[in-house]
Amino acid sequence: MPKEKGNRVVATNRRARHDYAIDDTYEAGLVLTGTEVKSLREGRASLVDGYAFIDRDEAWLDAVYIPEYTEGTWNNHAPRRKRKLLLHKEQIIKISHKVKEGGFTLIPLSIYFLDGRAKVELAVAKGKREYDKRQALRERQDRREAERAMSTRSQLGE
Numbered sequence: 001m002p003k004e005k006g007n008r009v010v011a012t013n014r015r016a017r018h019d020y021a022i023d024d025t026y027e028a029g030l031v032l033t034g035t036e037v038k039s040l041r042e043g044r045a046s047l048v049d050g051y052a053f054i055d056r057d058e059a060w061l062d063a064v065y066i067p068e069y070t071e072g073t074w075n076n077h078a079p080r081r082k083r084k085l086l087l088h089k090e091q092i093i094k095i096s097h098k099v100k101e102g103g104f105t106l107i108p109l110s111i112y113f114l115d116g117r118a119k120v121e122l123a124v125a126k127g128k129r130e131y132d133k134r135q136a137l138r139e140r141q142d143r144r145e146a147e148r149a150m151s152t153r154s155q156l157g158e
Contacts, residue, residue, distance in 0.1 A: 004116035010040050012110040013047035020107060020125035029086030030118045033077045035069035040118055045111055052106040052122055054096040059085035061108060098124050
């Protein structure tokens with residue numbers, strides 16, 4: 001029985017949803033050292049430059065920044081090291097086919113604890129072009145303006 005219950009988000013990559021069109025998401029476990037887990041429990045991590053890749057039928061997470069644990073000793077971890085991801089074989093094959101297909105990349109969306117175990121949410125995504133980003137922003141603004149107009153109209157009508 002785990003000591004912790006529920007889902008506790010440590011870090012999210014908000015920029016990823018802006019820069020990429022997300023096709024599919026996966027939940028993967030992380031192989032971490034003790035000081036990395038302690039640092040994550042303090043809520044310190046950054047996914048900004050992080051990416052994942054498949055190498056020899058194994059999934060790896062690279063360039064994710066988990067700072068050194070402040071109370072750690074000489075056996076502290078390197079902040080930006082490659083970390084192995086725990087995925088099912090079928091998922092790895094499916095992801096690798098999608099990435100080899102072209103145009104797709106594997107990016108981390110969030111790191112969180114699920115019932116005491118560190119997990120990462122991965123996305124198979126395609127990079128957006130600049131005009132796609134502008135179009136998405138314009139659509140979001142139009143939706144906000146429409147909601148604002150409808151709410152003021154309903155307030156005036158009452």
